[in-house]
Amino acid sequence: MKNNDISPELLITEARAFLEAAWNATDSKKYDTLIAWAREIIEPLAKNKYPPALWLKCSLPGDVNMTSEEFEAIQKAEIEKAAKAGSIEAKFALACDLDEAPAEKQSAKLFKEAAEAGHAYAMWCHGLNLLSGRGIEKNEAEGLSFIQHSAELKFEGAIKFVADAYASGTYGYQKNQEESALWWKRLSDPYLIHY
Numbered sequence: 001m002k003n004n005d006i007s008p009e010l011l012i013t014e015a016r017a018f019l020e021a022a023w024n025a026t027d028s029k030k031y032d033t034l035i036a037w038a039r040e041i042i043e044p045l046a047k048n049k050y051p052p053a054l055w056l057k058c059s060l061p062g063d064v065n066m067t068s069e070e071f072e073a074i075q076k077a078e079i080e081k082a083a084k085a086g087s088i089e090a091k092f093a094l095a096c097d098l099d100e101a102p103a104e105k106q107s108a109k110l111f112k113e114a115a116e117a118g119h120a121y122a123m124w125c126h127g128l129n130l131l132s133g134r135g136i137e138k139n140e141a142e143g144l145s146f147i148q149h150s151a152e153l154k155f156e157g158a159i160k161f162v163a164d165a166y167a168s169g170t171y172g173y174q175k176n177q178e179e180s181a182l183w184w185k186r187l188s189d190p191y192l193i194h195y
Contacts, residue, residue, distance in 0.1 A: 008045055008053070009052075011041050012045070012050075014041060015038045015041040015042050015053075018035075019035070019056065022038065038060070041053075042060065043057070049085050051085045051088075051090070054085050055087040057078055057082070058082060058093075062075075076097070079094055079097075088113075088114050088122075089119070091114045091117075092111070092122045094110055095108075095110035095114065095122070095125070099111075099125075105135045105136070108126070108134065111126040112129075112136065115146055120158075121150070121155055121195075123146045123149055123150035123153070123158070124146070124158045126143075126146050127144065128147070129143070130142050130143030131144070144171055144172065153193065154191055154193050156193060159183055160184075160187070163181075163183035164180070
């Protein structure tokens, strides 16, 4: 069976598995082999501008003769290309990179796009931006909705926020220690999304 006969989603799943295994490999030979296998899948899909492949391409190691500055410049350009192509992960990464003055509005826009696409960590960031009006028009009700949804998707920061809000009775949450304890307990979930 050729790669052309397999769905891009399945190929990306396989490439992610190779990358994960490479990052946990105990010797350089295994690492190099796994990276080569991942690259063999990712590069043709990236050439066809498939957003998840463009994002994964950003995590591939550069040429060993490259300086760290050269690698970082290439990686940043690859992330920007992936974000423009629609990669939610790339939009989130770029938003994080830009999340300082004077680029707060651009960062907030990217956090919003990633949040609206279902990225749990971005929902948290977008919710906080809406709560404070940072880079975007302030809207507390909408901000709390994004934070609540992020917590339900098991993002660590949002869970802590909701637990604290119940404990202190802030942000419109009814003070409730039992509910707060239940939210704190969610931090032990094995599928918790960390910072």
